[in-house]
Amino acid sequence: MLRKLLILGCSLVFALASCNKKAFLFTSFQEPADAGLRMLYSYDGKKWIDLDTVLLQPKVGNQKVMRDPSMVKGPDGTFHLVWTSSWRGDKGFGYASSKDLINWSEQKFISVMDKEPTTVNTWAPELFYDVEAKQYLIIWASCIPGRFERGIEEDSNNHRMYYTATKDFKTFSETKLFLDPGFSVIDAVIVKRAAKHYVLVLKDNTRPERNLKVAFAETPFGPWKNISKPFSDKFTEGPSVVKLKDEWLIYFDSYQKKIYEAVSTKDFVQFENVTAKVQLPAGHKHGTVVPVKKKALEQLILIHFQM
Numbered sequence: 001m002l003r004k005l006l007i008l009g010c011s012l013v014f015a016l017a018s019c020n021k022k023a024f025l026f027t028s029f030q031e032p033a034d035a036g037l038r039m040l041y042s043y044d045g046k047k048w049i050d051l052d053t054v055l056l057q058p059k060v061g062n063q064k065v066m067r068d069p070s071m072v073k074g075p076d077g078t079f080h081l082v083w084t085s086s087w088r089g090d091k092g093f094g095y096a097s098s099k100d101l102i103n104w105s106e107q108k109f110i111s112v113m114d115k116e117p118t119t120v121n122t123w124a125p126e127l128f129y130d131v132e133a134k135q136y137l138i139i140w141a142s143c144i145p146g147r148f149e150r151g152i153e154e155d156s157n158n159h160r161m162y163y164t165a166t167k168d169f170k171t172f173s174e175t176k177l178f179l180d181p182g183f184s185v186i187d188a189v190i191v192k193r194a195a196k197h198y199v200l201v202l203k204d205n206t207r208p209e210r211n212l213k214v215a216f217a218e219t220p221f222g223p224w225k226n227i228s229k230p231f232s233d234k235f236t237e238g239p240s241v242v243k244l245k246d247e248w249l250i251y252f253d254s255y256q257k258k259i260y261e262a263v264s265t266k267d268f269v270q271f272e273n274v275t276a277k278v279q280l281p282a283g284h285k286h287g288t289v290v291p292v293k294k295k296a297l298e299q300l301i302l303i304h305f306q307m
Helices: 002-016 294-306
Strands: 022-028 038-042 067-073 079-084 092-098 108-111 123-130 135-143 159-166 176-179 185-194 197-204 211-217 236-244 247-254 259-265 289-293
Touching: 022 067, 022 294, 038 294, 067 289, 079 123, 123 185, 135 185, 159 185, 176 185, 185 236, 197 236, 211 236, 236 289, 289 294
Parallel strands: 067 123
Antiparallel strands: 022 038, 022 289, 067 079, 079 092, 092 108, 123 135, 135 159, 159 176, 185 197, 197 211, 236 247, 247 259
């Protein structure tokens, strides 16, 4: 009886959202990050509901956790997922793929920092599909002690962004430096606004800052220029960006306040805090917003309620 009521409730939600042609998924995890992949869903990109289930349990890496899950949908409809698999010690990250978000491929550990034996960590891998080059770009933050000039933070916390590229998640380009802004940087996200107009949303992880900024480039590889002043308060991280009509929303974790916040922008120059206009469930952590077809979301919801 309860299951039937839940399915009936889902049907009512679907009917109320019938005017929307698309929907959104927001990859997520909850501390202590050993349970696995969670997801939120939304029909307007502002009000989010927890799917309230674990879709994929982590099985790779030293710690076998799943932090910072980043997902992108490829041109063939396949969802690709990467994640942080350990706080320290891993020279790579986890990877899996799925056609329906129910059935997943065997998990793989993608090693990307083997040539740097003193690498401390491999944090928050972020996926971006480069339409022009027809390949996936993966960027992440790693710390190699003594490699770069540092601020007042410890040398083991002096991060820079690195990248690799792949067309099939079987072979990968050589790991290269993606961004050295002259300070410790983590949690970077690539946004394509238009042809030859890209934005990088990043966290300045230095002790005086620990806030979010943006930079600009003509290609997804950079070079990234004109790093902005912070648009968020201190103690913020994990930005996620989604386009809604004529505005961009940037979600981020305000971890000292223990809430998720959001800002709206039309040009990545002026930002308005719109936290009061969005709704996210408690416990949600660093993920990626992915546009999906409404029918695909409804199928996912119904399958999970029936399981």
